[in-house]
Amino acid sequence: MSLMMPKPEQAILDRRDDLIARLRDILPADNVIDDEEARRAYECDALTMYRQLPLVVALPETVEQVSEIMALADELNIKVVPRGGGTSLSGGSLPLEDGILLAMGKFNRVLEVDYENRCARVQPGVTNLAITKAVEHKGFYYAPDPSSQIACSIGGNVGENAGGVHCLKYGLTTNNILGLEVVLMGGEVVHLGGKHLDSEAYDLLGVMTGSEGLLGVITEVTVRILQKPQVVRGLLLGFPTVDDGGDCVAAVIAAGIIPGGMEMMDNASIRAAEAFQPCNYPVDAESLVIVELDGTPAEVDHLIARVSDIAKSHNASVIRVSQSEEERQQFWAGRKNAFPAVGAIGPDYLCMDGTIPRGQLSFVLRKMNELAAKHGLRVANVFHAGDGNLHPLILYDAAIPGDIEKAEAFGADILKLCVEVGGVLTGEHGVGVEKRDLMGEMFTETDLKQQQRLKCAFDPQHRLNPGKVFPTLHRCAELGHVHVHRGKVPFPHLPRF
């Protein structure tokens, strides 16, 4: 565990009792957690390899309380780490020894469902799935569906710009929210967007989404809800090679078909899933593609025929079309179990999250197998193939000394490979602490400094979730300097018109 976090400030640690007393002035006594046993529940999120006890846990229930806490943190110069459902895979809500952990779990109400305007106002602690549950009796749903949707909160989804299997057609969180209420460092409350589209001034709604808790604390979210499609059907396709599967995915998209979801698994994942819970996957296939098509009955029938033809022309050895909802669910069962299934053979695994241009899929998979051999570890692959988002699962054994480090080094190599072929470090899990030190692979120092200047506009003292996303913290005053030589004008060589 070589992760470097900002050094705890002794002056703050010394004032802990004072801080707790001040928090108890703002919150009911039970909502300020200071004893070690109870704080233990918050020491990590879903990236469990990093743990840290927070200085204190605060559980606000109203926006006024959040505002007062943020004003207090500003006054006392204390760091704040916001936390939603605690399901981040990148350590986005890893606590700080000298910071308040602001847990938003008590903001758990659906405030308004407005079917005519196709939106819902919800508090940030409402789980992703609970939004769909609240509107499905009228035939509506909330589209982004990260695999942790039963537990992850919508506030956390906004913070991380969460995706899911259906974002190929329906977009990420950022494309599915209309408005936010945000408490800024210092306690100011601002409203971004609303029930209308394309608000003016800078798109701070867009900037807040995916900002990983570094810019403000979200206290309310207005989400777009969609009418459920009339029909949803699946195809299960098996291919003799990885290339055939990858080429088929590309051909479907190139043919102008945007499926509701298009997922791919390699042979290692197929076998792991089948061993975990038999789901009738073709274990001899080198790649398996699940295509989900939704829409009106006529359209879905039409598209199933087209996708089947494309699969045939790419040497598919298995083509199954779901004939019932039960069968469609069965196609998904193995994919949905992929992580625990791989965990069962692991015994531990590290889940990566790079995105690559689809055309690079075969090349990246070949290289990944070479890297596996180099690091002496196994890897199983599941992908959101339609949008090029890879989830290589690196298998290791935490009980073997040095295995964690080997897995981390292998993971870093995979992400560097993604960037090399024109991709990115993270498609949907966020940078957090996990990929923080790899940011330099994708961004120049200038790029990162410009991002941090944006941070300074929101939080000039770096009090909000410091130590995440950026490998190096620059003081805002230092970032403000401009180096330009005075007095030059010319450009005689520039065309003018």
Add this chain to the structure above:
Amino acid sequence: MSDVGADADTGSGTLAPTSEHDLVEVIKAAIANREAMAVAGSGSKRAFGHTVGAPRKLTTAAMTGVSLYEAAELVMTAAAGTPMREVMGLLRQQGQQLAFDPVDPAALYGGEPGDGTIGGVFATNLSGSRRLTAGAARDHLLGFRAVSGRGDVFKSGGRVMKNVTGYDLSKLITGSHGTLAVMSEVTFKVLPKPETERTLAISSLDAAAALAALRTASGSPFEVSCLAYLPERSAKDVGLSQPSALLRLEGPEVSVLSRRDSLAALVGGDGTCDTLDAPASESLWVQIRDGAPVAAREHAVWRISTAPTAALDVVSQAEANGAGIAAHYFDWAGGLIWLAVPASEPRADAIRSAVAASGGHATLMRAPEDVRASVPVFEPQPKPLAALNRRVKEAFDPFHILNPGRMVPGDVSETPS
């Protein structure tokens, strides 16, 4: 371009860098001299926003060319100054289109369709009729390169669809009207053009019933891509004989026809249903997208974004406040209202107070320059938000040299010592 060939030394010309490197030089010199610049692409939307009172003009129009177009990967990369004509032409050759539906400015401001640049499309984030289902420009800018008001080249995003690495500066730069940085290159999503389209036109409904029908249709599973209602006058201006609720369906023919039938059964009941064939449908939606039904006369033009259910209230309240509405129509199932009002008196207060009651914003899309100098073109922001916006501006352009005052009148810094 009209403003031709001023002398470099007088500082009054238009600078047209041909490369990102030259763009950096231009901006660094402007910083050194603390000299603000009016930044534009081709200038096709010059009459939109506040006029920038800067002596120098900077255009990206000489930075052109599509450097990457992978149709099968649904992605294109182009220099910011690449004309829309060229972008759309390349897409058409491959049977594709942009993933979003930008307004072409020709109907509002003159010039020819396609005159604008791809950089200008992102800088202004003006969404057309497909907005409800397709998203805005801001939803489909995958990555960009730009030069900040500090003279730094920086990039954000990438060329892949799914990316959460670092802050989403693509959202921030989209709609920033050249006030944060000057884009040099943009990478964006494209999509296959639907196989065909039809428009279901329902007439003989009153406005309230027509708008209710649009909302029902937009909440139906029949994937209506555009939903507009044109009252009598604006309907006539686009060649429709009756006030009409218009529902656009796109996709494979078999699907379009079955959805049309389902929709007619769902919302057509009390009205008269007609179907526009593909060519008629396509040309009608170009006009609706671009504001043509209110742009023809010499009126000032507003665009109001609000909750769809508020549409009628906003219009009647604005009228009651004395807005003097000459023509209007509704897009986005009522969430977008286009208004034409007398050019000399755009009645901003009458309109904005009507919108405030329902939530949303009003944008003065077109008005004479002297009118725009006296009325905020964009919805004024509440104080804490205005202050935050200013801090964001200064994080990118600390000396306010890029398009100062274009979004917020008077938003210029004191001259640094």
